[in-house]
Amino acid sequence: MIGAYFFITMIRYDCFSSIGLEFSTSSSRVGDHTVNYVALKMLFGDRAKYLMLLCGLTFAVMLIVQQGSIFWGLMMWSQASITNLNVPIWVTDPGIAQVDEVKPLADTAVDRVRSVDGVEWAVPLYKGLLRARLATGEYHQITLTGLESATLIGRPAEVLEGRFEDILQPDAVVLDQWAVERMGGPTVVRVGTIFELNDKLARVVAIAKTQKSFTNIPVVYTTYERAMRYVPHERRILSYVLAKHKDGVPVEDVVQRIRTQTGLGAFTQEDFGFKTYMWVLVNTGIGINFGTTILLGFIVGMAIAGQTFYLFTIENLRQFGALKAMGASSFTLSRMILLQAFTVGLTGYGIGIGFATVFGFLTARGGNLPFAETWQLLLLVLVALLAICLVSASVSIIKLARLEPAIVFR
Amino acid sequence: MNDNSQPAAVRARGIVKSFGSGDTQITVLKGIDLDIYLGELLLLVGESGGGKTTLLSAIAGILDINEGNIDVLGVPLSALPANKRTRFRGQTMGFIYQQFNLLPALTAAENVAVPLLIQKVGRAEALRRARVMLNRVGLADRTEFLPKNLSGGQQQRVAIARALVNEPRLLICDEPTAALDGPNGQKIMELLREVGRSPDRCVIVVTHDSRIFHFGDRMANLTDGRIVNIEQISQEGTA
Structure with missing residues (x-):
């Protein structure tokens, strides 16, 4: 102008x-x-x-x-893992450095967060790296994201193919568009494609649109419960607790209460994003x-x-x-x-x-x-x-x- | 022609001007005394490097002098602060340069209007007066031409129109015919002589061109920083 x-x-x-x-x-x-x-x-x-x-x-x-x-x-x-889920509060291990460096929490963390005054809801989130094996025999590293099945909170806003709700079907997973691209393109991976995650079947029911991440590792969405089946057994599986403050209560106040009452780390989406890109700035060159x-x-x-x-x-x-x-x-x-x-x-x-x-x-x-x-x-x-x-x-x-x-x- | 009975438009006394310092210092003007009268055209001649242009610049107030006093139209120019001197110069002096110094991006009329614009005259009025002045110098049909589309003689006539447009009482010309051929130079000098003959104006012309000497009323010879003689020029054009 x-x-x-x-x-x-x-x-x-x-x-x-x-x-x-x-x-x-x-x-x-x-x-x-x-x-x-x-x-x-x-x-x-x-x-x-x-x-x-x-x-x-x-x-x-x-x-x-x-x-x-x-x-x-x-x-x-660098903040794509945070912004793609788009929730107001992230509850983490108190020593967390950035979103992709997961430090698992005890399963009880969800209920502890729910008990904090001013929290409207809190749901578990699994986030971890796995290898996907395609029918062609090729392996691809993926980020498995497990969403709470009752609410699917953290699901991508836009779906390019299929219905995201079909994720509730047996063995169903949803890929993001970058996963399709990285895993061989739409001729290899599309809605209906079956592949293996840790020797267990995964069936693609939808393709979602997300912002590309810094590492560009394909994202595979499934329910939290199914993610527990896919990943090797560990004592602690819960990656994060996603939460929301009640209307009329300042989000910063709720974050502070969660920190004080649970001893966990808690951040607003913006603060966690800032923490992540500061980590990238300082540690990656x-x-x-x-x-x-x-x-x-x-x-x-x-x-x-x-x-x-x-x-x-x-x-x-x-x-x-x-x-x-x-x-x-x-x-x-x-x-x-x-x-x-x-x-x-x-x-x-x-x-x-x-x-x-x-x-x-x-x-x-x-x-x-x-x-x-x-x-x-x-x-x-x-x-x-x-x-x-x-x-x-x-x-x-x-x-x-x-x-x-x-x-x-x- | 001036008979020295007119009041002095310029009164210079003991002008000294040096450039540089220490061992490299050069004194260009070494104590100049000079009066220039209203109604006359004074030619300033002399060998190259003799200080003619320096004296011209000092009289115009665009070069600070080291010693002496210069009064222009009764105003002690050398004692004025720079900003007042600039304003005084804009109101009372016109300049004609050897290289014309027209602004290449401006048309002839716009170039002529510049001194009026500087004096805060409205643009339309400045342009109107500029066109009138261009008409006076015979360029009525070239008002919207850019300088690059004018001949050397035409460019100098634009420069003269620019110098005259705010009706200056002192017109200062540095080698105004140096870049022109003979006939064009003669025409330019005729214009300048006409201006110089006005009883409330005077013209100073620095020149090496002996073909135009007869246009002057007096001729001051400046050599090695000093006025060595001032001659009255006869009507027949011989000194």
């Missing part, structure tokens, strides 16, 4: 002049607005220079937004590697933006000198430079975001690549770009302030 606005501005100031209409349309604006007109004409007038400048800024913004969105998309993937890439992209992008605009001003120094000799004050010239900087900066910002969004739309369509373009990232880039425009304009302004207009006589 911003880019479009400034493009329109450019067209108004540039193209109208070619048909001689620009001055017949306005007569009342006086003062510095008229000098603003000169500033914009100087900016848009030399198309080659302007487009070069715009390209630099657009590239810088696109680079930062694209890298930042991919990074944030990856972070979103993604933080440093990707952070470095983003930082470099940011520095390179901003350096390109700043330097390009600075060079633009330097190349126009003689013109500014002429204006100064004709009586333009340093304040007026500063306003002109700031106007030019912010105009081209915001235009580049709009176009850069447009390109980054198109990139995201084309490459991340269907959730195959991590790409999360958030308003916070766009705001951050906007602030950074405006800051760099301000800095480069300030450097130019300082140079201009020191400029002796006598340059025009040389």
Whole structure:
């Protein structure tokens, strides 16, 4: 939108002049607005220079937004196991580090949580790794997710094929779309396909749509009770307790009560997600590697933006000198430079975001690549770009302030 | 032609200007005394590097001097703070440069309007006056042309129109004919002489071009940072 606005501005100031209409349309604006007109004409007038400048800024913004969105998309993937289940409270082992590092609980944990004041309901969840053996003999590692059969709380919101409720049938499981993809595609795995989990039959009754996870291990849903049959016997099987606070009771209060009264770990969905992606950031090297890439992209992008605009001003120094000799004050010239900087900066910002969004739309369509373009990232880039425009304009302004207009006589 | 009975538009006394410092310091102006009167066109001549452009810049108030005083139209220019000097310059002076210094993105009319825009004249009014001025310099049919589409002589005429549009009392010209061929140079000088003959205006022209000497009223010779002589130029064009 911003880019479009400034493009329109450019067209108004540039193209109208070619048909001689620009001055017949306005007569009342006086003062510095008229000098603003000169500033914009100087900016848009030399198309080659302007487009070069715009390209630099657009590239810088696109680079930062694209890298930042991919990074944030990856972070979103790291929480997929949490967001796909979409429940308000997760009760865990008190020493839990992240969602995929399951530390089993005693079966009594469910009832203990249910007994906490302010808890509306609490259900068990199994989550663990198993190997699936297909009819072809191939093995695939899967994440088995066991949902409480009475409520199926934690089921995916969208089902692509079949009926999720059929999970209650004997040996029934539901796969997510990534499981189908990883296990050989729809010709190998589809509704009706039978495979083995720990030498026990599993029959696919539905395909659900979920957000891709960080590890991209296929997810197989079944009931909690059936999950107990699939997994090898252990003293503790319960992975998590999923819970909800009563209406009118703040979720944070209930979380705190669960911690205090049960001695277990308890988190809101958001806090557990944050804990997980912080763990990923700190422990996987993604933080440093990707952070470095983003930082470099940011520095390179901003350096390109700043330097390009600075060079633009330097190349126009003689013109500014002429204006100064004709009586333009340093304040007026500063306003002109700031106007030019912010105009081209915001235009580049709009176009850069447009390109980054198109990139995201084309490459991340269907959730195959991590790409999360958030308003916070766009705001951050906007602030950074405006800051760099301000800095480069300030450097130019300082140079201009020191400029002796006598340059025009040389 | 001036007979020195007119009041001085520019009164320069003891002007010294140096560049650099220490061993590398060069003194370009070494104590200049000069009066320029209303109603005259003064030619400033002399060898290259003699300080002509530096003196011109000092008189225009766009170059700080180290010593001396410059009064322009009764105002002690060298004593004014920078912002007031800039405003004074915009209101009272016009400039014509060897390289024209037109803004390439602006049409001829827009270029001419720039000094008025700087003086906060409304855009439509500035453009109207700019077109009138372009008509005066014979470019009525080129008002919407960009500088790149004008010949050198036409560009200089646009520059002259720009210098005159806010009716300056002091017109400062640096080698205005250097980039022009003979006939175009003569036409430009005719225009400048017409301006210089106005009783409330004066024109200073720095030049090396001996073909235009006869357009001046007086000719000051600046050599090695000093005015070595000032000559009255006869109506027949000989000094």
